[in-house]
Amino acid sequence: MIVIKLIPHAVSWAVIALFLVRGFHAGRLMVIISGSGGFALGALGALVLFRLLPPESAFGIIRGGLGVSLLLLWGVAVMAAYRPFWKRTTYFEGTGFTVMCACLAGCMAGAVSASRLSGSGTSLAPYLALILVGGALASYAGAVEKRIPEWFIVGGPSLAAVVVALLLYGSSLSLRLDLFAPLTMKVMKFAHDFVHQFMESMLIPDHVFIRSNLWKYIGVLFGKEIGFWGALVIWFTPLLLIVYAIQFEPLPSVAHIRQGAERRRLLAVFIHIRRYRLIPALLAVLVLTAAVYRSCVPSVEYWDPKPIVVTATPVGDIFIPRKGDIDLEDGKLHKYLFRQGGKEARFFIIMGPSGKLTVVLDACAICKPDGYGQAEGTVICYYCKTLIPLDTVGRSGGCNPVPLAFSEKDDGVHINAVTLMNEWDNTVQTTTKVKGAGK
């Protein structure tokens, strides 16, 4: 099972190694050694993290590393796009730089792969096996690279793009390392704050005075979807910058050549090579797209029951038996749907690790009410992919499901229908209604 989980990581590490060998001209062996060394370092580092820290912080650190690599890619991309203004530099060449880059890339790949092992304890053996496999893959990639035709050129920025894209793809396979979903939330927050601040500083009138159909468009900027689109922009812009930098690199000056045919030949060769240099960057775009897809449609198996329709007694009491067709105390999440007067509300009941039943809405205070599913030890918000540990379900705040008042009797759980409807209305309204700039 674990091995199957690791296959995509192994493949992406092999591809990373292959590109590293092709991208750096400093000698195949050195790149392979420093890459594998980095991989080993990353895997062992991850093991140390998992032994020393609680899983959330360990994952947080690895995710932070991924975030830094995305930032670095941004830096590389911006510099590449500025390249025409640049005099040629030699900073980014030389053995030391090569070793450092290969080592860093290996380190991240190792850490990401190793984090998949965290579920099965912290014994050393599987990590050592992973490291061996990583080294073998890197050497194999080095051998394969010899057979790849020479026209397949990997420039510095494209190399960075491919490596980071593959790392992010690897991270998107694991819910706890996924970067895209949290980025979505941050971007949403930023967009909201920024538009708000902009309107305040430019003294732009609030929605009271603006035409409502125009406000609909402005409201998009405050909406939930803006987070997704904004995150896409942050995700793909560096790649587009790199593609732009390659595609619009100025043609070489041929004015000193006094034969038209020769001038044209040089230009044609340049244009021809440029086409090939685009391939890795476009490949990176594909990989990142896959990462976004994985992040939005995670392949993790959730416990995601279909909501059961419940009704209330005439006095507005919803009763759910403790042991009926469904055993409330089996530790699984049980979803219910209640309809009243054309409106409906969802809630779920779950028994926490402490052995107490909890009743919460199937929605949180900040996200679109896409609901929750259950994964190992946690429930997950389908909208923002936040994992909520089971022992905090029932507390309010953040993306936690909104707690619901209920009374627990011997035979089961009683919920007041009015409370439920009101609670649902309040929650869903605050998350779906377009908020005004001034609140």
Added chain:
Amino acid sequence: MIANIIQTTGLTRSYGDICALKPLDVQVPEGEWLSVMGHSGSGKSTFMNLVGGLDRPSAGSLSVGGEDLLALTEDGLARFRREFIGIIFQQHHLVPYLTAVENVMMAQYFHSVPDEAEARSALERVGLGHRLKNRPGELSGGEQQRVCIARAIINSPKLLLGDEPTGNLDHKSTIMVMELLRELRSEERFTVIMVTHNQEVAAWGDRTIYLDDGVLVRDERANSR
């Protein structure tokens, strides 16, 4: 000593039973203007096609401009034709719906990238500066052939092949074309090999070889001119 741009030993080309070119040994020094004569079916075109890389010999060795044409791959041969050879045929083979400039640019495109200013100046050099935007149908035979010359020399070939380029022209146009070719050769210093049936045209060259049934029967060096 001038290097030989073309060197063949035992060059043979046969089509099934028909042997169009018997084992042939020729050397052409760089910069020479060689005329090739012989009656119809004697293998002149076959020889030209081999030298121009349009066809591959059945046996023998053939080196053009230092390249062993038998050793080249298809891609290599294509690059060789692009960068080394210019050809003018009896039929002009111009694209009828493109203008003169566009026809020349077409050759640039297949070589590398089009360059209109250069195409224009090439046409000006062959004296067609005033007919840049005309289509082949609107040009006389002599003018068409001059467009072909512009097209043949646009990529600065080392070797210009002509397969009866003046075959369809009257006397006056023939003279004009030949004079133009000579002028261009003095500037660009390419080697010319020209197949012709016309004794007078052949006389423009430095040397004339005669083929008969695929065999080189005579090799004459002109003493004047």
Added chain:
Amino acid sequence: MKRLPRLCWNLISSPFTCPSVIGIFVLVYIGIAFITDDALIVLMELVRRNGILVLLLALLPIASLARLIKEIRCFRSGYQISTGDPSHDGASLFDEAVELETAAPFDGIEETIRTQGYTIRKEENRLAAWRGITHAPARLIFLLATLCLYSGIFISLIFRTSYRGPVIEGEPMPGLSQDGGIVERIRLENGKGTILSKRLTIDVAPSGQGGGQASFGIYPPGLYQGSFVYPRYLGIALLVRFSAPDMHGTFEKHAVLNMYPAGKEAEVQIPESPYKLVTSLAEPDDGLDPYITGRMVFNVKLSKDKDVVLSGVLPGGGELNREGYCIAFPDYRRMVLTDFIQDYGVYFIWGALSLYGIALLYWLPVRVFFPRREMLFVRGGINDMVTAYSRTEGRERSHNSLFHNLLDMLDIGKIQPGG
């Protein structure tokens, strides 16, 4: 000692300064975003408080000013070269510069250049040819706009002061100074604008301090005593009179209530008593906005502790007498909750936005239809050799091909034979 200022200047005017500074702020923002959800607001607060960040922010307008000066200079020397000022070395200003090994006269190429639509200026030893319109003005406007934007952000962030107060009909304008003029009238109308759905007019009488008659709308905001008048919310200023059977005397109070549009509820807490009044504007039967017509009817709900003890409808000026309770709104006036904002950065930002617009309007058609293309041939030096320069702002393939062919013509003397 001269090298230090020079180094500073080069640093400041480098095109990398502003991107680097912005990069630093982005990094700080990301750092803050890890800690708190309100990263932008925290960042703004941090910048206001932290001297280093203020200096860093100030670097943005300074660097863009330096950039502007540098590019103006560059533009001028480019102009001087093309007009024949020999004191400049032009090579760096052009895309291509070639020294030819020929002293051929320019006559041969002149005609070719002309037929390609270039304008020619010929002097004894030089030939300049150009075509199209330069985009340099757009570039300079763009830089100016950037300067304005950064300055605006800086001023706005560091020096903005604001004060929120209710503007009430018949009352003096609120504000930091105590002598605002009396607000004569507040008028709300349904507007037909494409952006604004309402038109709000606040008429203010002359004040004691020499401020004349004034009138304010929504946008663009007007200035009152040096502050922008920025209407935020509409509401009603109510005089609330209330008595209850278990209360001594009558409670009376002016309340400023944020209760627009109709239906939006506002609370009045009756002090030292368990009573709370919740009131809202009733939806009128005629469907017209009561704030516009002035015919106001209020829904009132009286609650004691947590129970609603009385609810009813009360027309403005009327009275509600029931079960010993008495609620009356003898006086009601329109109110606009207004921010008074002193911030001159806003002008800069407005300026920047319009300058960006102008730059775009200039640049786009010029770049698409008439990009500037220049070439310059100069004969000089020891053997009177020709040096040629060329520069394009667009359509560079065709320009370069022409330029290169002209060089060929000059070099080999391949001038057309008469044709």
